[in-house]
Amino acid sequence: MTKIIDIRGLSADQVSDEVLKLKREQFNLRFQRATGQLENTNRFREIRRDIARLNTVARERALEEGATETKPRGKRAAAKAKA
Template identity: 60%
Template sequence: MSTNKQRVSDLRALSLDLLDEEVLKLKKEQFNLRFQRATGQLENTARVRVVRRDIARAKSIAAQKRAEQQS
């Protein structure tokens, strides 16, 4: 649980551009994981769930920062 809190604080420290880059990086990893799962090469199946949640976390923080900028 502490890793999630640490991950959130790390993401909040990033700028919007870096958050967008992080989302892009995570989406590429998600694609690779899906490809590995389809070909039967995926060993760590839990990583798919972690990456999906990290993408959502990064997108949420980016949306919050964009809303703050518009205010």
């Protein structure tokens, strides 16, 4: 399990590389589960939470830099944005 302190020490490129690596591992675990070869089912939870930690740090950095580009979610929000 990755500690948030360790994640904050990574560069932006390293964070995105780590997310990509964990998503690949998650994909492989899905195949292992489907074929009945999965032994450590708790690894799904660990990966999901590690990805969330990495995304949180990336989002915090984006907010600090002022790169907050929000996009409307749903039809009502899009209509309000146009008005």
